[in-house]
Amino acid sequence: MENSAMFLEARGLSRVYRRGSEDIHALHEVSFSIQRGEFVSFMGPSGSGKTTLVNLLGCLDNPTSGELDLAGRKIFGNGNVLSERDLTRIRREIFGYVFQNFYLIPTLTVLENVALPFAFYRKPGARLEEVRRLLAMLGMERRMDHLPAQISGGEMQRVAIARALVNRPEILLADEPTGNLDTTRSAEIGEILQHLNRNEGLTIIMVSHNPNLARLGGRLIEMRDGKVFK
Template sequence: MTRRARQAEVVLEARNLKKIYRRGNEEVAAVDGISLDVRRGEFLAFVGPSGSGKTTLINLLGCLDQPTSGSLTVGGRPVFDGRRGLSEGELTRVRRRVFGYVFQKFYLVPTLTVYENVLLPFAFFKKPEAAEDPLRLLKFLGLDKRIRHRPAELSGGEMQRVAIARALVNKPEILLADEPTGNLDSKRSREIGQVLGELNRKEGLTVLLVTHNKDLSRIAQRTVTLVDGKIS
């Protein structure tokens, strides 16, 4: 396939996705009928006020959560359709193979070195054939001088870059990042933004980013604004 054809390929297709939470008699539509196509190699930013459904939506798209209704196709494969979905085992495989996840909290293991933290997914999952070389990743992320350090010896920005390396070691197609700079100052946030931009441009990684940070959302090719669980 040519590069252009690959880029045009739809990797995520959401149709009328809804996630309804019930609190007593009250219903909260956290995600209220969202339809969205994400193409390979895109960089999307999700913005919107607190409580507008960004985390709920990105968790649905990343198969970390199941919708109340609607459909989701990942890489052409139906994952949820109406109320039916894949089995938990199949979902786990999709999560491992397709997605890398980065969160506001870094979730590094304090007793392990940087290198060991990056290799952590392989302690739980079989190493895939197409796994990334962890040293190449750490170099790409500017961490090659830190590989024997422990998380407590790193800056916040470095910790988040370790978490990004760990998310990428399975060679995912899509990186999901929910407020990855929420705990970082503006300089470190810019560095993370640069790293995400480079991964997208140079490595062709599809990136879905949730952020409150205007500077960060500007590096995305497309911005999706949510209000009350809907695309506004």
């Protein structure tokens, strides 16, 4: 990937959900840009369009209109929509995803859950050693053979973060990563994210209701009624 100054640029992104005869305008012509290495947090009331927006930024959903450039490439925009195959490649090569519900597979161990992406999209040089290194970095070296039911919520989110990092993403996209965690566990996850941003150069795009967490990144974008306020 080329090293463009504006890593991600959204121009006039809108998303309308159609439910029967009803149109829900979840996002209205949102524009902003994010540079490589930034840690950006989105905050705003429930229903303000945060998840809708980060799903578009993460190429998990298509906008109704507007443009999105990523690493110098047009992802969405006038007659320039990528194939599903290209989108799949971008999702796995550029992004790591973390969600409020950790989505661990209950019958696989911690180690196996984190190694799972290897089974689908192997990047050269990716090995089980990397899984162990990531889990150790996240303080999970003594839980690798546990099942998800045998670890705490905070630990489950660490596992989900390790899994998101396994493909060496350029951007970590986290939608309410601590939504199911208490204050102490949230702060620990916050420290991990800050470490990944500062020391590993990971670009982070996060949604959080928790002001302490949202402030960590240094750049806060407010959302209201499907619009952004910088």
